[in-house]
Amino acid sequence: MSEVVVPRLAGADRAVSRPRADWLFRFGCLIVMLSLVLMVIGPWIAPYDVGRPTDFILEPPPALRDVPRLLWLSITNAPREPVYWFGTDSAGLDIFSRVIAAPRADVAIALGANLVSLTLGSLLGLAAGVARPWIGALIMRTSDLVQAFPVFITGMILVTLAGRSIGTIILTLALLYTPIYVRLTRSEVLTQRQRGFVDAARALGRREAWIALTHVLPNAMAPALIQFSVTIGFAILMTAGLSFVGAGVRPPTPEWGLMIAAGADQIVQGEWWPSLFPGLAISITVFGYAAFGNGLERRHAA
Amino acid sequence: MVRFITTRLATTIIQLAGLALVVFFAIRALPADPVARLVGLNASRDAYLSSQKSLGLDRPVLEQLGAYLGIIPGSSGLLQGDLGRSWVTGSPVAEEIARVLPITLELITVSFVIAFLISVPLGMLCGLRPGGVADRITFGYSLFAGSQPEFWWALLFIFVFFAQLGWAPPPLGRLNPMSSPPPFVTGFITMDSLLAGNMAAFKDGVHHLMLPVLTKVFVLSGPIVKMVRQNMVRALASDYVLYARGSGLWPARIAAIALKNALAPALTLLGVLYGYILGSAVLIETVFSLGGIGQYAVRSVLAFDYPAIQAVVLVIAAISLFVYLALDVAHALLDPRIVS
Numbered sequence: 001m002s003e004v005v006v007p008r009l010a011g012a013d014r015a016v017s018r019p020r021a022d023w024l025f026r027f028g029c030l031i032v033m034l035s036l037v038l039m040v041i042g043p044w045i046a047p048y049d050v051g052r053p054t055d056f057i058l059e060p061p062p063a064l065r066d067v068p069r070l071l072w073l074s075i076t077n078a079p080r081e082p083v084y085w086f087g088t089d090s091a092g093l094d095i096f097s098r099v100i101a102a103p104r105a106d107v108a109i110a111l112g113a114n115l116v117s118l119t120l121g122s123l124l125g126l127a128a129g130v131a132r133p134w135i136g137a138l139i140m141r142t143s144d145l146v147q148a149f150p151v152f153i154t155g156m157i158l159v160t161l162a163g164r165s166i167g168t169i170i171l172t173l174a175l176l177y178t179p180i181y182v183r184l185t186r187s188e189v190l191t192q193r194q195r196g197f198v199d200a201a202r203a204l205g206r207r208e209a210w211i212a213l214t215h216v217l218p219n220a221m222a223p224a225l226i227q228f229s230v231t232i233g234f235a236i237l238m239t240a241g242l243s244f245v246g247a248g249v250r251p252p253t254p255e256w257g258l259m260i261a262a263g264a265d266q267i268v269q270g271e272w273w274p275s276l277f278p279g280l281a282i283s284i285t286v287f288g289y290a291a292f293g294n295g296l297e298r299r300h301a302a
Numbered sequence: 303m304v305r306f307i308t309t310r311l312a313t314t315i316i317q318l319a320g321l322a323l324v325v326f327f328a329i330r331a332l333p334a335d336p337v338a339r340l341v342g343l344n345a346s347r348d349a350y351l352s353s354q355k356s357l358g359l360d361r362p363v364l365e366q367l368g369a370y371l372g373i374i375p376g377s378s379g380l381l382q383g384d385l386g387r388s389w390v391t392g393s394p395v396a397e398e399i400a401r402v403l404p405i406t407l408e409l410i411t412v413s414f415v416i417a418f419l420i421s422v423p424l425g426m427l428c429g430l431r432p433g434g435v436a437d438r439i440t441f442g443y444s445l446f447a448g449s450q451p452e453f454w455w456a457l458l459f460i461f462v463f464f465a466q467l468g469w470a471p472p473p474l475g476r477l478n479p480m481s482s483p484p485p486f487v488t489g490f491i492t493m494d495s496l497l498a499g500n501m502a503a504f505k506d507g508v509h510h511l512m513l514p515v516l517t518k519v520f521v522l523s524g525p526i527v528k529m530v531r532q533n534m535v536r537a538l539a540s541d542y543v544l545y546a547r548g549s550g551l552w553p554a555r556i557a558a559i560a561l562k563n564a565l566a567p568a569l570t571l572l573g574v575l576y577g578y579i580l581g582s583a584v585l586i587e588t589v590f591s592l593g594g595i596g597q598y599a600v601r602s603v604l605a606f607d608y609p610a611i612q613a614v615v616l617v618i619a620a621i622s623l624f625v626y627l628a629l630d631v632a633h634a635l636l637d638p639r640i641v642s
Binding site: 150154156161240241269276 | 317318321322328329331332333334442445446447449450451453454455457458460461464466472473519566577578580581582584585588589596599600603604606611614615618619622623
């Protein structure tokens with residue numbers, strides 16, 4: 001009996017930690033790197049000025065069968081008509097240029113917000129795990145309170161009332177995401193501080209605060225760092241969503257959510273390209289960050 | 303059990319009270335000038351001051367708080383169940399919210415139920431054979447769907463099903479503007495039209511719900527499938543399933559036993575998800591111009607309508623916290639271990 005059952009159980013246990021899908025992780029790495037590169041150089045390599053309209057309003061993208069020929073012409077630098085790879089929008093702006101310039105807004109906001117909340121959250125989580133119980137309780141109850149707020153609406157309120165700048169969006173998202181990191185770090189700190197190396201440091205007569213910062217915290221960061229990738233993805237979605245409803249960055253900043261909103265009226269009339277490409281960019285980017293985070297999680301569990 | 307519910311209820315109410323206070327002070331601490339927004343930037347100094355006076359913003363903050371809470375004698379506030387009057391329309395906020403809230407609740411509840419009905423069998427199927435083909439495909443789908451901009455998918459669906467195929471109605475509201483809405487009973491269009499026996503309005507209502515619900519189900523199913531699958535795998539690896547197998551029960555019967563134990567912990571997560579969806583319904587409502595509480599929230603925020611903003615946050619937080627509480631109680635009923 002047991003010979004039959006044991007392998008089954010082992011198989012089931014392994015499967016709790018996700019089926020293998022390594023190409024997903026590689027895809028995630030690629031997208032994460034691409035988005036970071038575009039965040040830095042995107043606006044510089046854009047073929048057209050992201051703020052100056054071209055002479056063509058709502059020019060559709062070139063037909064698929066023309067793409068190879070046009071690509072060849074542009075690689076060889078041959079003289080040709082101007083090409084708008086993703087078409088132009090209702091203001092005559094080149095969509096391709098704006099799509100690759102937008103990570104300067106979307107990815108930078110998401111990254112900035114998460115760096116702030118990762119720093120703040122892990123320090124608070126550490127404090128909640130090692131400091132006096134009343135401090136820990138205070139931090140955790142505050143996190144509860146912040147998490148009881150409806151995320152999107154609170155984001156809308158804070159960003160709009162504070163002036164709809166990139167800085168306020170970063171701070172707002174940082175505030176909303178901090179409790180996630182507090183929770184993750186605290187629970188990991190609680191297990192890590194029982195470990196032998198902590199006792200060893202204590203036996204050496206180190207100060208408690210020093211032990212917490214140099215021994216406990218670095219060992220308790222893994223879950224927060226894995227979450228980092230996933231939360232950046234969510235922050236991109238939120239940034240785009242906020243500007244989509246008119247409570248985020250201001251036009252004419254090249255930003256994916258704003259571009260989708262600008263094309264929303266055209267899509268009802270069958271002009272799909274102004275909204276399709278920026279949305280595709282969000283879709284691929286956020287999925288990339290999720291896949292990357294998922295891969296990290298599996299590696300960490302293994 | 304009674305003690306469990308009482309403590310949870312008390313925590314929820316304290317949280318709501320804290321929330322009301324935080325919202326009140328936060329929106330007043332931010333560098334926004336609602337008076338200037340309401341009277342316009344070119345208004346005279348006198349108009350500005352009189353508007354400030356009529357909104358009560360010239361009073362000290364603590365006095366404003368007293369009026370908001372309703373502890374100043376002669377005023378009616380939160381304690382009397384009064385959410386105040388909108389600064390923009392002048393009508394009671396509670397009435398306005400009662401009109402828009404059912405639209406959102408209808409949309410997300412219908413989407414939730416459908417997503418749940420699709421996800422549970424799917425998650426079960428994957429959980430029964432972890433690592434199999436179905437599991438891999440579903441895993442990819444749930445990772446993908448959980449990370450998508452729903453407002454963009456809504457637009458794509460509009461493009462395909464309205465602009466190209468013509469199956470769906472234009473994304474211009476909850477009902478055809480030409481048809482007359484059923485009398486307001488519950489606020490849920492589908493339910494009201496059935497109550498009034500108005501089959502045409504019912505059909506129209508369902509027709510207009512089609513695309514928003516499709517979008518929501520597409521996005522929502524991802525996390526739910528993942529959750530059901532995870533819990534199912536865990537339940538199938540447990541000792542009671544081993545025992546059931548050893549007793550020679552039918553696989554279908556074993557799956558049913560495991561499912562009950564897999565769904566119980568999923569309930570708590572569903573509560574969290576419901577609250578999250580309620581708070582972010584604004585995106586889908588904006589795309590389809592549904593006029594629910596999400597769009598009401600955007601309107602109030604952009605107009606700096608403080609009473610409406612406070613009320614929206616409070617109402618949405620209250621609903622999510624109570625749904626969460628109800629599902630926690632249901633979880634406790636299914637699994638008595640968590641009460642102790």
